[in-house]
Amino acid sequence: MMRKDRPTEMRALLTIVGFLLACVAHAQPTxxxxxxxxxxxxxxxxxxxxxxxxxxxxxxxxxxxxxxxxxxxxxxxxxxxxxxxxxxxxxxxxxxxxxxxxTQRESLFYSQKQENDRSLVTFRFRNLDFVPPTAIGxxxxxxxxxxxxxxxxxxxxxxxxxxxxxxxxxxxxxxxxxxxxxxxxxxxxxxxxxxxxxxxxxxxxxxxxxxxxxxxxxxxxxxxxxxxxxxxxxxxxxxxxxxxxxxxxxxxxxxxxxxxxxxxxxxxxxxxxxxxxxxxxxxxxxxxxxxxxxxxxxxxxxxxxxxxxxxxxxxxLKPTSGAMEAGAAQYFIKSVVVHSTFGADTMALVKERITDMIGRDWSPQFKRYHQPRFNESLHRSGHALAFVRSMGYDGPSQTLTIDVDLGIPTLLTFDRLEELRRSDIEREVSFKNGKEVKQADLERTWQNMHASDVLQNADVMVSRNADSGVRITMRAEDRGNQTIRIGARIDNERYTQGSVDIIHENLFSTGIRVAVRGILSQRIGQISASLELPRIGGTLWTASLRGYSSFRDVWIYQDEAGRPATEPMPQRIDEYSEDRYGFRLSAGRQLERNGVLLGEFRYEQQRYRDLTADADPSFQPLATLRAVARWDDRDQTDFASRGRTIDLTAESSILSLSNSLSFTKFTAAASAVVDLGSVVLTPGASIGAADRTLPSPELFSLGGQDMFFGWREDQQRGRQIVVGNVDARIKLPLRIFFDSYVSLRYDIGAIWENPENIRIGDMNHGLGLTVGIDTPVGPARFSVGRSFFFLDDPAAIGWGPVLLYFAIGARL
Missing domain, CATH: 3.40.1090.10 (Cytosolic phospholipase A2 catalytic domain)
Structure with a gap:
């Protein structure tokens, strides 16, 4: 048996020696x-x-x-x-x-988006010790x-x-x-x-x-x-x-x-x-x-x-360094054999690469050039981590043999720094051990880790095993378990506003999140405390309990008497406050990272108080059950270039807990961002309907810079509402210190006191022009708008006053 194999061994030895001699003959400077x-x-x-x-x-x-x-x-x-x-x-x-x-907004969970959107400055602490930022950005x-x-x-x-x-x-x-x-x-x-x-x-x-x-x-x-x-x-x-x-x-x-x-x-x-x-x-x-x-x-x-x-x-360079010249080529490639477990040689792009290899000469530089091209063909064929594990040439048969590894992860490792649990990282992983991984899975895992409230300096590394497959290592360190977020805004309706969120993440390593939030301004205020389970057991199920007390002042408007019907002039005649305190208990499931489905129980005491009256009314109890479905995958809130929003709610009071008050309320709103290249269009619509028994603190409002141009915020209030709008925005070629935009928006809508009052002819229209600047302290928007409407008898167009608006900072 030994004698029978000796010629084969000799041929192999001669091939190796010949190859080494070729390399020496063409030795080149490094x-x-x-x-x-x-x-x-x-x-x-x-x-x-x-x-x-x-x-x-x-x-x-x-x-x-x-x-x-x-x-x-x-x-x-x-x-x-x-x-x-x-x-x-x-x-x-x-x-x-x-x-x-x-932080990529799309990679944040829905509740994280809300927190991030309203935050101007964030301070982080680890066990009450301040963790200073190490960079401006x-x-x-x-x-x-x-x-x-x-x-x-x-x-x-x-x-x-x-x-x-x-x-x-x-x-x-x-x-x-x-x-x-x-x-x-x-x-x-x-x-x-x-x-x-x-x-x-x-x-x-x-x-x-x-x-x-x-x-x-x-x-x-x-x-x-x-x-x-x-x-x-x-x-x-x-x-x-x-x-x-x-x-x-x-x-x-x-x-x-x-x-x-x-x-x-x-x-x-x-x-x-x-x-x-x-x-x-x-x-x-x-x-x-x-x-x-x-x-x-x-x-x-x-x-x-x-x-x-x-x-x-x-x-x-004698000979030319790294050049694939004819003199360095020693062996003709007659055939290519590919070994793989997934039929790599049947893929069109791989076949093209094999065809390109046949007829070429094996040389010291052949592998350097063709191996990355072969890997690229595997990746473009849909196998993101597949690679050439070995490439060798057999002289006697003039055959190039390529061993291909699919790159299946056989081991997931977690490199944790400081006070992190394995589960803190593991729950962010978007792929499974032993299953083929796509690039999108790696990217999603990376984004999830960077969007986490408890991880920082996250890293995902893919490395080859010695025998087969790959190892994927997730590495991160503790971000700090306490956070203080500061928000600020000034606008022409609510004046100067400030907010603070104080948050403790992962209380006692239970996954529980404790948060206290406060908002204060001349016309709006809130204090709340909450216990949250953002991801129960590392899943997408979520639950929260929040107690709160708040007030919100509302101007009451009435058209000035004695003016022509085509030239209305709204005037403030009174001011009310919506006061409430109570708690909300909610549970549901997050829809990937951009949406949420919730069921909510609300119990509160509320009143609608005339700020000019001598005596305040008493609080009235209200208990409701509400179903909520929300989605928001926009890349940013004010100057989005992609994404959409959906907000659906259905709410009904619980008669026995609401002082015999019975009502049902539905809302639906949606918008989409369409990037046409030079222009970004954002069409949107919302509707709301409720019983005539809906209490005053629950009324719908119409008007303001964000909702309807030509009207002030809360200028019209009622129990039925329909609004539609289309916004067209362009980015200015010249920056006003920061990225700057101009947008034109058309609004159409109406609001009614009760269902029997609804008439299509009551629709009002609004036009507004906005200059927006994306500043480090939040969006700055300066607008001018005017409303108009159509009269039947006599036929005419009515115009409201020209109104100016401004807002600097995120919505709180």
């Missing part, structure tokens, strides 16, 4: 490409990569610092320079660099951008940076020691973010329990030392670091911070530049660190510099 920081200026590095590849110069090593780590990391993950170009063109850089809240949008792009990359499950398309190092600054750190393993997206985490703008990255990292540019803006440590033969430096900005351009805090950092970085830059064999410096003029407006110009500048230097670099 090339390291060093990519510096420079913010937006670093985009020009894409152009340099394009031209180097075009000339057959492919780096064996990439070392990147700050923005260079982003460009270099994407390249090492298997993206081509052309693909990186396309990725950068699809990014909304204004959004990534914005200082506004970076959050890092979630930046992190999510990098993570999503890398989950789509050919090497989305590689955590050893030596096993990427080329060896890669991301250089960051260790805040504990002040020294540069060359990251060589871990979550690639997190490593890239750590290297590019601009201090104060983005929160530092907690790499492990002992290491906190920020921008590598602080101590190694030109990370040539990290490249030298890898012992390359040739070092190519692409220097895109910033020059000093002019004094006149230092008009923002981040511009001043960037100038200060530039001054610190420049001290050693000149020394590091001298250590490179080739230095490429694209002509970027006065482009600033945060100037992402001219991506094409920046890439073109890099292409010009790359083309200028390519011939000089190529002359040093």
């Amino acid at each position: 090339v390291a490409l060093v990519l510096t920081g420079g913010g937006a200026r670093g985009i020009s590095q894409i152009g340099v990569l394009k031209e180097l590849e075009k000339a057959g110069i492919v780096p064996d090593i990439i070392v990147g610092s700050s923005f260079g780590a982003i460009v270099g990391g994407l390249y090492a993950a298997g993206y081509t320079p052309t693909q990186i170009d396309s990725i950068f063109h699809t990014i909304d850089w204004d959004d990534v660099t914005s200082f506004s809240s970076d 959050g890092s979630a949008r930046f992190s999510e951008l990098l993570q999503e792009v890398l989950w789509q990359s050919p090497y989305n499950s590689v955590t050893n940076f030596d096993s990427l398309v080329c060896t890669f190092r991301a250089v960051a600054t260790d805040l504990g020691t002040g020294q540069p750190v060359s990251l060589k393993s871990g979550n690639l997206a997190t490593a890239m973010r750590a290297s590019a985490t601009f201090p104060l703008r983005y929160a530092p990255v907690r790499w492990n329990t002992d290491t906190v990292l920020v921008d590598g540019g602080l101590v190694a803006n030109i990370p040539i030392d990290a490249a030298i440590a890898l012992k390359p033969d040739i070092i190519i430096l692409v220097n895109t670091t910033s020059d000093y900005a002019t004094i006149s351009s230092l008009t923002t805090p981040w511009a001043v911070a960037d100038q200060a950092l530039t001054a610190a970085m420049k001290q050693r830059d000149s020394e590091h530049v001298k250590l490179a064999d080739f230095v490429l410096e694209p002509d970027l003029g006065s482009t600033g660190t945060f100037d992402f407006n001219d991506i094409d110009i920046l890439i073109r500048a890099g292409e010009m510099e790359g083309a200028r230097m390519a011939a000089q670099i190529k002359a040093r």
